Amino acid sequence: MTLLSLNIDWILLIEKLVLIAIVVFASLGIALYTTFGERKVAAILQDRPGPNRAGPFGLLQPLADGVKMFTKEDIIPNSANKWLFILGPGLAMTASLMSCAVIPWGGTIELFDRTISLQIADINIGILYIFAVVSLGVYGIMIGGWASNNKFSLMAALRGASQAISYELAMGLSLIAVLMLSGSLSLGDIVKQQQAGWWNIVYQPLGFLIFFICALAECNRTPFDLPEAENELNFGYHQEYSSMKLGFYLFAEYINMIMSSAVMASLYFGGYDIPFVNDAELQTHLGNWVALFQVGTLLIKIVFFIFLFMWIRWTIPRFRYDQLMNLGWKTMIPLALVNMLITGALVLLKMNNWHF
Amino acid sequence: MEALTSRAKAVDRKPMTFLERLYLWNILKGMIITFSHIFKKKPTIQYPEVKRPFSPVFRGLHVLNRDEEGRERCTACGLCAVACPAEAITMEAAERLPGEENLYREEKYAAKYEINMLRCIFCGLCEEACPKDAIYLSETFAPANFNRKGFVYGKDNLLIPNPTTQPEATAKAKGLN
Numbered sequence: 001m002t003l004l005s006l007n008i009d010w011i012l013l014i015e016k017l018v019l020i021a022i023v024v025f026a027s028l029g030i031a032l033y034t035t036f037g038e039r040k041v042a043a044i045l046q047d048r049p050g051p052n053r054a055g056p057f058g059l060l061q062p063l064a065d066g067v068k069m070f071t072k073e074d075i076i077p078n079s080a081n082k083w084l085f086i087l088g089p090g091l092a093m094t095a096s097l098m099s100c101a102v103i104p105w106g107g108t109i110e111l112f113d114r115t116i117s118l119q120i121a122d123i124n125i126g127i128l129y130i131f132a133v134v135s136l137g138v139y140g141i142m143i144g145g146w147a148s149n150n151k152f153s154l155m156a157a158l159r160g161a162s163q164a165i166s167y168e169l170a171m172g173l174s175l176i177a178v179l180m181l182s183g184s185l186s187l188g189d190i191v192k193q194q195q196a197g198w199w200n201i202v203y204q205p206l207g208f209l210i211f212f213i214c215a216l217a218e219c220n221r222t223p224f225d226l227p228e229a230e231n232e233l234n235f236g237y238h239q240e241y242s243s244m245k246l247g248f249y250l251f252a253e254y255i256n257m258i259m260s261s262a263v264m265a266s267l268y269f270g271g272y273d274i275p276f277v278n279d280a281e282l283q284t285h286l287g288n289w290v291a292l293f294q295v296g297t298l299l300i301k302i303v304f305f306i307f308l309f310m311w312i313r314w315t316i317p318r319f320r321y322d323q324l325m326n327l328g329w330k331t332m333i334p335l336a337l338v339n340m341l342i343t344g345a346l347v348l349l350k351m352n353n354w355h356f
Numbered sequence: 357m358e359a360l361t362s363r364a365k366a367v368d369r370k371p372m373t374f375l376e377r378l379y380l381w382n383i384l385k386g387m388i389i390t391f392s393h394i395f396k397k398k399p400t401i402q403y404p405e406v407k408r409p410f411s412p413v414f415r416g417l418h419v420l421n422r423d424e425e426g427r428e429r430c431t432a433c434g435l436c437a438v439a440c441p442a443e444a445i446t447m448e449a450a451e452r453l454p455g456e457e458n459l460y461r462e463e464k465y466a467a468k469y470e471i472n473m474l475r476c477i478f479c480g481l482c483e484e485a486c487p488k489d490a491i492y493l494s495e496t497f498a499p500a501n502f503n504r505k506g507f508v509y510g511k512d513n514l515l516i517p518n519p520t521t522q523p524e525a526t527a528k529a530k531g532l533n
Contacts, residue, residue: 045390049400209380315390316383331377 011114019120023100031254032062034306038254041310066247074243077149084147089241089248092140096255099133102126103262104188106272106294107279110287118272118291119188126187127175130263131168134218138164140252141227145237156236159321160227164218166328171214173336174207177343178267187263191271195279199270206339208268210332215260217328220253222313226321261305265298272298415478415493418471418509419516419529423461426520429490430469431462436482436491444475445482462488469514473498473507494529 036051036058043050051058076085106118123129138161145157178200182190194200201208217224228236238249265271272294273279283290319327349356375381401408410416421429432449450467452460459465482491501507517525 045393047393047396047398049398049402052402311387311390312383315386327377327379 015114015116016120019116019118020101023105023120024097027097027100027255027258030258030302031251032066034254034257035065035250036062037306038310038313041307042314045311045314069244069247072243074245075240077240079149080240081147081149084143085240086245088140088144088147089238089245089252090140091143092137092252093248093255095133095137095140096252096259098136099130099259100262102129102187103259103266104191104271105298106291107283109291117188118295122186122188124184124186127179127185127267130187130259131172134256135164135168137252137256140249141237144241144249148237148240150240152235153237153239156227156229156239160220160237163220163224163226163324163328166325167214167217167224167332170210170328170332170336171218173333173340174204174210174214175267177204177207177336177340180340180343180347187266187271191266191273194270195273199268199273201268204268204339204343206335207343208264210336210339211268212264213332215264216309216312217324219256219260219309221257221309223316223318224324225313225318226324229318257306257309258302261302261309262298264305265301269301271301410495414495415480415483416495416497417473417493418476418482418514419492419494420469420511420514421490421492422516422518424519425458426518427457427459427461428465428515429461429488430466431464431488431490432466432469433464433487435485435487439481439485440476441479441481442475442477444472444477446470466511469511471509471514473509474504 039061040050040058051061054060054064076082101120102123104117104119104122108115108117110116141160141164142157145153145155145160148154178190179185181200181203182193184190184193190200216222220227226236228238238246241249274282274290274293274297279290279294282293286293423429432447434447434449437443437445437447446468447466447470448468449464452463452465478493480493483493498507498509516529519526
């Protein structure tokens with residue numbers, strides 16, 4: 001009886017499902033074209049024209065790459081743990097897609113007498129959720145490396161896991177400073193506060209720098225792409241993978257890039273806030289169009305960060321492993337701690353009306 | 357010792373300072389350099405659409421020439437085969453029969469004339485050796501092929517189109533239009 005009399009808001013459910021479908025497919029599509037953008041940016045930075053044969057300006061190149069990936073022979077090594085071997089890339093992909101749930105993609109729109117928030121789930125521990133999901137991504141790496149039953153894959157997986165864990169520490173410490181400023185763990189609240197006042201980058205330049213560097217390490221991007229060092233470390237945890245399983249691993253990296261760009265934009269650059277404009281005032285004039293502009297603004301910010309990621313990748317070589325660990329433990333964590341302490345002291349001073 | 361270039365720099369083995377150990381400044385300098393490359397001219401030539409002009413002395417695929425009346429000039433003397441350092445040329449001679457004067461200029465002609473393009477080094481000695489001006493090196497090179505057999509070019513591949521019956525094809529083969 002209680003089950004039947006449960007008051008389920010079916011419209012809310014449908015609304016969220018549609019939102020999830022849009023966000024997931026949009027991030028997949030953007031990731032697809034990020035691979036194309038990566039190759040184009042790499043080419044342009046190296047004085048080459050880049051892929052330009054498939055379709056106008058080479059725009060169909062990602063589709064051609066996808067078809068190539070799907071039609072390749074899918075090899076599962078004899079000694080591999082078959083189920084874990086398949087689970088690995090799936091987990092990597094799922095984990096990277098899951099983090100899009102708490103990112104506020106835009107303000108609210110009014111549709112059919114309902115106010116629809118362009119955020120799938122505004123949970124009050126949004127940032128903790130993102131951290132949990134990002135840590136789950138390490139399982140994709142670990143399981144893939146372990147299930148391959150190949151010592152080089154396993155070593156690469158260990159390398160990847162230890163790197164992710166070391167840099168997550170500094171990332172968390174740099175985040176705490178932001179949380180002290182905002183007093184909330186919900187991404188939606190943090191963005192709304194930045195809409196009202198200044199962007200967090202003004203208060204937290206050092207924190208942003210640390211967060212950005214750690215995001216590079218978390219996404220396994222150059223200069224921290226040791227888990228997939230092809231030439232000097234015998235590839236990485238996906239050495240035994242082929243076909244679309246390998247494609248999933250590579251694809252998960254690009255989705256991670258998009259998601260970390262979105263998180264950075266939300267935490268430090270005002271999220272969907274349109275700069276130099278009072279969004280709330282605009283909403284009264286333009287209505288739902290404002291939400292569209294807000295989504296566009298967030299996308300522009302994301303694209304900028306992705307370009308920054310690529311720009312860095314095609315500029316510098318990767319670190320040696322000891323350099324990586326030294327940078328993580330001896331530079332990033334102390335800096336993040338200092339940043340946290342200074343922010344804490346200033347927040348306390350402000351609460352005390354600038355009296356000691 | 358005098359430096360060989362003006363850019364020579366002594367190796368600095370001082371331990372890195374804290375700022376250097378952050379790598380940020382040097383990475384930023386590198387990023388400015390790569391960013392400046394966005395605006396540089398791309399030297400790429402879009403090959404099948406745009407072709408780089410050959411030098412006038414380029415030595416490419418061979419052409420067996422005809423005279424103005426469309427008769428084959430080659431008399432199968434074998435001097436090209438002798439001159440060839442890579443031994444890429446083989447030929448079989450045959451005697452011109454009555455009634456074939458419009459096909460072959462000399463009384464003896466090459467019934468079979470083969471050049472193995474995998475052996476050929478495109479030195480042009482055959483061109484120099486030929487007393488009849490029959491063999492020339494053109495400005496194209498051998499296209500890719502899946503088997504070795506495809507690189508043995510016979511008379512059907514080498515002979516230039518007949519200028520009396522196919523003037524357009526001849527002009528094209530000579531690169532006139």
